[in-house]
Amino acid sequence: MAVSDALLAAVPRSPSSGIKALARLGFAAIGVVYLLMGVLALLAALGQRQGARPDKEEAVQRLQEVPGGSVLLGLIAVGLLGYIVWRFTQAIRDTEGKGSGAKGLGTRLWFVASGLFYSGLALYAGRLALQGRAGKGGDAPQSLTAKVLGWPGGDWLILLVGVVVIGIGLFQVYRAFSGRFKSDVNASSLSATQQQVVYRAAQVGLTARSIVVALIGYFLVQAGQQSRAGAVGSTGEAFDLLAAMGPAALGAVAAGLIAYGLYMLVQAKYPVLRGI
Known part of the structure; x- marks a missing residue:
């Protein structure tokens, strides 16, 4: 599946499917980010990108180099925001049926934290899409x-x-x-x-x-x-440490992140979205 196809497949077709579409677009956006990050890390392990740090922001920035990069960056930004919306929906509406006990509230707070984790990257991708440049928040x-x-x-x-x-x-x-x-x-x-x-x-x-x-x-x-x-x-320093352990360690984790990115793209196509 092409990256653009995976993203565009999640675009809403009707207002009634808005939240589900946002969730799917979010899964796809995260998949693309991890896929690109894994590829960059793998290239670094193979000695092809010396001095380049394969973190999330660098991965998103690479989209500027492909045709229609601004559109893809915009979709990534909207997708990450969609993921945040979905995580907040899970927490507020308790779509997973976790309840209001201590354990349930802890899980629902985790949904919120999981969504907010991508807020900085969503803002970064949005600025790149609109302005063509954005300061990194390292x-x-x-x-x-x-x-x-x-x-x-x-x-x-x-x-x-x-x-x-x-x-x-x-x-x-x-x-x-x-x-x-x-x-x-x-x-x-x-x-x-x-x-x-x-x-x-x-x-x-x-x-x-x-x-x-x-x-x-x-x-x-x-x-x-x-x-x-x-x-x-952050992620960049983690890759630096893995690189210091040797190309095998960095390459193994890089391949794993590529696998995770592909898995998220599959989840975007075949999601399980409860309670909405």
Whole structure:
């Protein structure tokens, strides 16, 4: 499936399908971002893009180089906003039936956090689409961390956040090998062989993504332990660390992120959208 086809397939056909269409466009946009990020990381592992950091913003920026790049960037921005809308819908309307207990509220807050995670990237893609340029927000995490470290007990709070982020990464591994992710794709239209390919891609992709998330959590732990905002890192720093481990480590994670991107494109085409 071509990238543009995957994105355009999710464009709303009628007002009544608006939220579902936004969710699908969101899945597709995330899939494209991870696909591009994985390709950039793989090229870096092969020594083809020395000095280029394969983070999310760099991946989005590469779309400027393809024909119709501004349109694709606009679709990416709208798609990421659509994903945020869908996550907020899940939280507010409790589409997953999690309830109002402590565990349910925690899960619904996670939906909100998961959506907001892509807000900065959505803004970045939108500015690129409209203006052709946009300043990267690479210093934002360090600036925020510096403020928190200035609070009483701020170093412990940053350390705690790092541990939580590592836990999120480990939970992604659990989702990958427990099979819980299978409920994210409506596989009724897929053959048994196709289902196996999709599920294996999801397992590999979720595992690779969990490594990147866990590394970001590790950076936060280091920042808390050292009381040093400069120790904080995002996706780009995670790839830098993987590159320092050798091309095999970077290449393996890169291939996994490509698999995750493809899985998200499949989810965009065959989504499971409850409660709407």
